[in-house]
Amino acid sequence: MRFYFTQPGGPPDEDGVEFADVNSALEEAARTALLMVREQPKLTDALTLNVASTEGLVGSVTVKVAVTR
Amino acid sequence: MHPTEILTRRLRVDADLSEDDAKALKSLPIQVRDVDADTNIVREGDRPRVCCVIIKGFACRSKVASNGRRQILSFHIAGDIPDLQSLFLKKMDHDLATISPATLGFIEHSALDRLIGTNPSIARALWRETLIDAAIFREWIVNVGVRPASARMAHLLAELRERMAAVGLANGEEFEFPITQAELSEALGLSAVHVNRVLQAFRAEHVLDLQRNKVRIADVEKVIETSGFDSSYLYIPRNDPPC
Secondary structure, eight states: OEEEEEOTTSOOOSSOEEOSSHHHHHHHHHHHHHHHHHTSSSTTSOEEEEEEETTEEEEEEEEOOOOOO | OOTTHHHHHHHHHHSOOOHHHHHHHHTSOOEEEEEOTTOEEEOTTOOOSEEEEEEESOEEEEEEOTTSOEEEEEEEOTTOOTTGGGGTSOSOSSEEEESSOEEEEEEEHHHHHHHHHHOHHHHHHHHHHHHHHHHHHHHHHHHHHHSOHHHHHHHHHHHHHHHHHHTTOEETTEEEOOOOHHHHHHHHTOOHHHHHHHHHHHHHTTSEEEETTEEEESOHHHHHHHHTOOGGGGOOOOOOOOO
């Protein structure tokens, strides 16, 4: 199945990526969000990836790094 | 086009080969074969008796880690001899496979041995190729080790553009590169989703695009700025006026 990944306010995903099922797509989205959050100018900003199939949104993942003192 | 012509063209990019050298290259016995994408040319552990010249198409070198994940180590274009080291290092320590339909030329080690024994200019040119290959590997390590995802992607595509242009295979800022997002992720140490996000962002910002097996660089300056690309490690001579 083809899934499409977007960030709120970001560009649409015109290509998508093939995954066996929704769970695999969400897991990969979570892994990717972890990597993407590390590259943000501000590490503590939350990062969300929405995952959609051709039928619509199937889930989303959010990564937020919290620093406490 | 004679099968060795692309090799001669590639070597002449950065080496001074005479007409006699070109004739010697042309006289090499070469077995030409058309293969599909994803064809293994040589595999780790093999002991090849031939070297492979890419006449047309694309190939990559890779290794599979013990966790089953593949790391693509380099991409190869027409004119490259990606397994030249097998001439001296008899056992392959990595895999070499096509990533597109390709035309390959196979030259017996014994014929190459004779050629470099009798043509020192060609021996020097091939030696130089292996040194540049190592320089590209050094840059690859920097790319996957310390650059952010967008810079990794931009750097890889900027490098390919330079290499393709050097052998006359780029059309301005457009060149063929039939690669999947999965293969890009294996080359850049990113997930397929991350590759997808980076490409979508570049497309939205009109920086570059990779669609239908073609790369189109719309904003060269932005690509260079994003990636920090400096082509000096490719050692492609420029026709700059002397200082």
